[in-house]
Amino acid sequence: MVRGKTQMKRIENDSSRQVTFSKRRNGLLKKAFELSVLCDAEVALIIFSPTGKLYEFASSSTTKTIDRYEKHMKELQGARGKASEEHMQHFKEEAASLEKKIKSMELSKRKLLGDGLDSCPIEELQQLEAQLDKGLARIRARKNALYKERIDKLYEEEKLLLEENARLTAQLGMPLSLPRDQQDEDNEEDDEDMADVETELFIGPPRKHNY
Structure with a gap:
């Protein structure tokens, strides 16, 4: 069962x-x-x-065992308390170190912005100047890189537009329009050809031609 x-x-x-x-x-x-x-x-x-x-x-003995238990618990609590105090002391030291670093960074930031420079020696001012020069160089390099990327992108878009224009012109059977640069060159050649033609200015009644 x-x-x-x-x-x-x-x-x-x-x-x-x-x-x-x-x-x-x-x-x-x-x-x-x-x-x-x-x-x-x-x-x-x-x-x-x-x-x-x-x-x-x-x-x-029940009493002996209970006494041993109480002694053990006191030692355990003391060890835990000691470990807790050590951890708290470690945290306090770490917090103080971080606070010191933050204050140092804030002071450095203010000096880079031009504040609090009256008490700075010449060596520190030279270091700040070098840091600013390096920062400006990196900014200019990044700005130029962005400009180059944008220009390259515009050139690529222009190329695609010209190709699309040529394709549409071919479909419609219309003469292909040259780019503005090429048109300007053709206009300059026409002006030169016109300049080669001799012209004569005559004031008075029309001349009679003997045929």
């Missing part, structure tokens, strides 16, 4: 609760005794019944 699982809740029936207490108490005392003998462990077990009756087991 399979034994049903006992629910972990208070037994309402007084008789059943008393029977269960007696069985479990005896089993617990037996296990404590076995543990002390088999493992050579110092064991102390104290049980109070619902009516207040005391049951106990000790492998040596």
